[in-house]
Amino acid sequence: ETGVTQTPRHLVMGMTNKKSLKCEQHLGHNAMYWYKQSAKKPLELMFVYNFKEQTENNSVPSRFSPECPNSSHLFLHLHTLQPEDSALYLCASSQERPGGLGDTQYFGPGTRLTVL
Amino acid sequence: QKEVEQNSGPLSVPEGAIASLNCTYSDRGSQSFFWYRQYSGKSPELIMFIYSNGDKEDGRFTAQLNKASQYVSLLIRDSQPSDSATYLCAVRRGQNFVFGPGTRLSVLP
Numbered sequence: 359e360t361g362v363t364q365t366p367r368h369l370v371m372g373m374t375n376k377k378s379l380k381c382e383q384h385l386g387h388n389a390m391y392w393y394k395q396s397a398k399k400p401l402e403l404m405f406v407y408n409f410k411e412q413t414e415n416n417s418v419p420s421r422f423s424p425e426c427p428n429s430s431h432l433f434l435h436l437h438t439l440q441p442e443d444s445a446l447y448l449c450a451s452s453q454e455r456p457g458g459l460g461d462t463q464y465f466g467p468g469t470r471l472t473v474l
Numbered sequence: 475q476k477e478v479e480q481n482s483g484p485l486s487v488p489e490g491a492i493a494s495l496n497c498t499y500s501d502r503g504s505q506s507f508f509w510y511r512q513y514s515g516k517s518p519e520l521i522m523f524i525y526s527n528g529d530k531e532d533g534r535f536t537a538q539l540n541k542a543s544q545y546v547s548l549l550i551r552d553s554q555p556s557d558s559a560t561y562l563c564a565v566r567r568g569q570n571f572v573f574g575p576g577t578r579l580s581v582l583p
Contacts, residue, residue, distance in 0.1 A: 360519070389569065400478070401518070401562065401573035408569060448517055454569065462508060463571065465517040 361385040362466035364449050370472045371439065379434040379469050381449030390432040391463060392424060393448040401448070407432060408454055439473045446470055477501060478565050478574035486580045493550040495577050497563030500544065507539060507546045508564040511557075512576065518562055521548070553581045 361384045371377050383390060392404040404418045407426040421443075423435040432449055450463040479498045487493045497507075506525035510518035524530045524537040524546065536549040546565075550557055560576040 360517075391571075398575075400575045401564075403571055403573075406569055462520050462523055464520070468517050 360464040360466065362449060362451055362464055364447075364466040364469050366469060367467060368470045368472075370474065371436070372474050373439060373441070375439075376435070376437040378436065379447055379449075379471075381432040381434075381466055383430055383432075383449075383451035383464075383466075385451055385453070385464065387451040387453045387464075388429050389452045389454045390426060390429070391450040391452075392432065392434050393450065393465075395446040395448060395468070397445075405434075436471075439471075441473050444471055444473045477572045478563055480561075480563050480574040480577045482575055483578040484580050485577055486582055487553050488582050489553060489555060491553050493553045493557065493579055493581070495548040495550070495561050495563075495579065497546045497548075497574055498544055499546070499563075499565045499572075501565065501567055501572075502541075502544065504544075504565045504567050506566045507537070508566065508571075509535075509537060509546075509548045510562040510564060510573075512560045512562055514559075521561075550579075553579075555581045555583050557581050 363382050365380045389408045394402045405424040421438050425433040446468045448468045449466040452463045477500050508523045509521040512518045522532050524539045530537045534551045538547045558581050560578045562576045563574040565572050
């Protein structure tokens, strides 16, 4: 266990559904991330939150909507997804410090999403 | 050119041998470099990080960084079947982490 939890672990949804993924970190970190991992593709960084402020949004379609109410919780709201959005969605957290070159990310177990 | 490149493998080594995993990156502004291990169906777990040129050792693992050549490697000594996994190289610049596609390692008993 890394101290980062994600729920649900598995999710099947239709293209017209609305669902949310939840991530919680118990490490006291100040930054949280959403990644997408598709088969045969590298991990793709989707969103970064630092001190609850979104600092990165790597050209992610608007059908994915992140929310970070505090430094311990991160959500990914999903609506009108496409079958190609089926993937493993990973949450990670890190403690960002000035000049902290070794600040690393700790990953949650992921949510396996299937869009029908 | 892909930002972070790795040989996809599979790389097969006999038990007890040294496994050598390589990674190249394109962004010269990259500041730190990470190796993660990912078992099938699991999330990535950190093995080690390095940000200074040279070698860094941690138990059976040694990371090597050459910023001039934009090259980072991971050596695994005395490879065990439990080391069989996909190894991900990650490169960090600021708060942006870029991952390579991973190299699948198979350690044969």
